[in-house]
Amino acid sequence: MLQVSQIRENQAQMAERLAVRGIKNANELLTAVVELDEQRRHTQQESDSVLAESNKLAKEIGGLFKEGKAQEANTLKAQTADLKEQSKGLQEKLHSIEEQLKEALLHIPNVPNPLVPAGNSDEDNEVIKEHGDIPSMDADAKPHWDIADQYNLIDFELGVKISGAGFPVYKGKGARLQRALINYFLDKNMAAGYEEIQPPHFVNEASGFGTGQLPDKEGQMYHMQDDNLYAIPTAEVPITNLFRDEIVNADDFPIKCTAYTPCFRREAGSYGKDVRGLNRLHQFDKVEIVQVQHPDKSYETLDSMVSHVEGILKELELPYRILRLCGGDLGFTSALTYDFEVYSAAQKRWLEVSSVSNFETFQANRLKLRYKDENKKNQLCHTLNGSALALPRIVAALLENNQTANGVSIPKALVPYTGFELIN
């Protein structure tokens, strides 16, 4: 959620940058906010002075009663009726304006960083780096779903039987590969200074709101109606919400957490050719990194998170590229996002495996996540997160890119974790 004070100060600039997202009426939306805020402040002033007056009278009446001057007290009492009436009306007005203001703010996305290129779709994302050779495969190279089938690694049909489409069953070396990747990622993140956390996989409404999944993206999460809990779509939600309503110590910056969790996504309405095999699932595994940082240092941190993820992909010997997301592809809450894609040789396409973002104060504002600055004033922190990494597409790329006549070879860095060098 944007801060009204900032909108007031930089409306024109913000509108301009929001336009990068393809929002045509950005300036109108911001103007509505500013106007509501003006009404709010005006109404509050009125209300405050009425309340100040009644507080004064109440104290006088209290004093008079104590002195035993009941007569005078009762005279004063009569005066308060009118004030009460006024106050009630003003309170109601104030509440209603505040509601409208919140509603207006809730539907404005984060302001993109100046680096964010304009554009409407993933076509307009900016490739800022490409690394590794695209493997040239034989014509009969198999997509990962065939390899998974051949070596009995993943059973999609069994998943359908017990849950439904998008819930794969990993078996044997398939399951072990998953476990190896999770441990490997966690170890890499820990070595980079992230504290490992095991959070709950279900969260309450307040948490969904804090990171921005609610109220807009309600349909994308699984919801347990009886208990009003949501299955987490990413560890970002429980981890970032650890810091909800907190005033953290500025000396603790940067706060770095990592967590492995399954992720649940309804992906309502998705269908078509992109969803085959592991490409798009209702349940998948991911190791996430989250940081809470001082506003002055968050972009430095974003860069360090990007190079951290990059280091992992290099070790896994996967060809990858880094994209800077354009305005149209940028998530609602993000100010700047880098996506990582690995090349999947048999499908002959890039697959997104990580998304690293700086949310600046957008989440912190909803979370009320603050720190004390040098002047002991509370300021909003910056939050960042990234996948390090999401498993399924890494598995897909590993299987496809490393297939040989003898089987699928495991990258060196991973062998200590899998305990085998070859899937055959």
Add this chain to the structure above:
RNA sequence: GGAGAGGUGGCCGAGUGGUUGAAGGCGGCGGUCUUGAAAACCGUUGACCCGUAAGGGUCCGGGGGUUCGAAUCCCUCCCUCUCCGCCA
């Protein structure tokens, strides 16, 4: 699922209608003492909104009510804990 207790500032905890935004303690910050540190002692220390400021207002789980006045009384919702039952 059944029964009971409770939700107060960063934390613990007192407070049952009046000038209490809230005793006390812990923690934090500053100081005295010390070669330095610890201990001890003294002082200081809530959040949010409006206002250039002075100042004003709101907040004791959320919402509503009673009252001139509510952390304190009433209604309602939410949450937590304890015991019993069930159970990895």
